[in-house]
Amino acid sequence: MAAPGGSRRAQGEFDRLQMPTIEWNQRWKRDLEKWTAEGQEQPFGYQWGDPDQMDCLREVRERFLLPYVDPGATALEIGCGGGRWTRDLLGFGRLYCVDIHAEMFHYLLERFGPQAHVSFVRSTGSDLPSVPARSLDFVFSFGTFVHLDPPLVEEYLRNLAPLLRPYAHVVIQYSDKRKPRAAGNPGFAPMDVELMHALLARTGFAVEEEQNETLPHSNIVRARLARAGHPLRAVR
Numbered sequence: 001m002a003a004p005g006g007s008r009r010a011q012g013e014f015d016r017l018q019m020p021t022i023e024w025n026q027r028w029k030r031d032l033e034k035w036t037a038e039g040q041e042q043p044f045g046y047q048w049g050d051p052d053q054m055d056c057l058r059e060v061r062e063r064f065l066l067p068y069v070d071p072g073a074t075a076l077e078i079g080c081g082g083g084r085w086t087r088d089l090l091g092f093g094r095l096y097c098v099d100i101h102a103e104m105f106h107y108l109l110e111r112f113g114p115q116a117h118v119s120f121v122r123s124t125g126s127d128l129p130s131v132p133a134r135s136l137d138f139v140f141s142f143g144t145f146v147h148l149d150p151p152l153v154e155e156y157l158r159n160l161a162p163l164l165r166p167y168a169h170v171v172i173q174y175s176d177k178r179k180p181r182a183a184g185n186p187g188f189a190p191m192d193v194e195l196m197h198a199l200l201a202r203t204g205f206a207v208e209e210e211q212n213e214t215l216p217h218s219n220i221v222r223a224r225l226a227r228a229g230h231p232l233r234a235v236r
Contacts, residue, residue, distance in 0.1 A: 043082050056214045064171045073137035079144025083108050096121050096131055126155035136163050139170040146175040146218050149189050157203035170223045181217035
């Protein structure tokens with residue numbers, strides 16, 4: 001986990017880091033409206049990469065998503081957007097799709113059609129209303145936490161913990177400002193490995209796997225509730 005000073009550093013960072021906020025993230029609704037108005041052929045979200053075409057995204061899917069798909073399990077996706085990753089998560093027996101924009105849910109209904117096992121959850125920022133306690137086996141988020149400032153990430157993690165079953169897996173892509181592609185992008189949150197691990201630790205999670213080489217601007221972490229077992233901390 002993080003070094004002993006990690007949580008102190010995290011608290012100090014909170015005092016000065018304000019972006020990106022929920023207000024900043026209102027832009028995705030406008031982007032969706034523009035995308036559909038222009039009649040783009042690709043689904044919304046694929047302008048940032050297609051997991052079928054980009055090696056780095058294919059690796060994320062094959063390593064951090066597909067191995068956990070189980071028709072007998074329940075999953076939650078934070079930031080479903082246009083369904084770039086939702087299409088693979090539909091293989092779960094029950095799926096909660098979370099977003100701050102209800103327009104994304106309408107888009108998914110048009111794209112995938114009604115799905116009896118899918119529930120849409122509109123969040124106001126970090127809340128996860130209507131998701132039952134201790135009901136989730138798997139949580140996946142890509143393209144969302146990279147745009148959330150550290151205090152909001154911590155709120156999400158705190159709200160998520162009571163919803164997890166003891167051995168649930170949580171997979172999150174997050175910004176790493178130590179990478180040049182993130183450092184030069186003001187839309188990427190001021191986060192790095194040390195700070196993310198500190199937030200996970202203070203909210204009761206243990207890091208089991210970390211991938212910090214695949215993506216040029218971010219990392220992928222897989223974590224579980226700390227009481228579920230000893231962290232493996234396989235950083236590559």
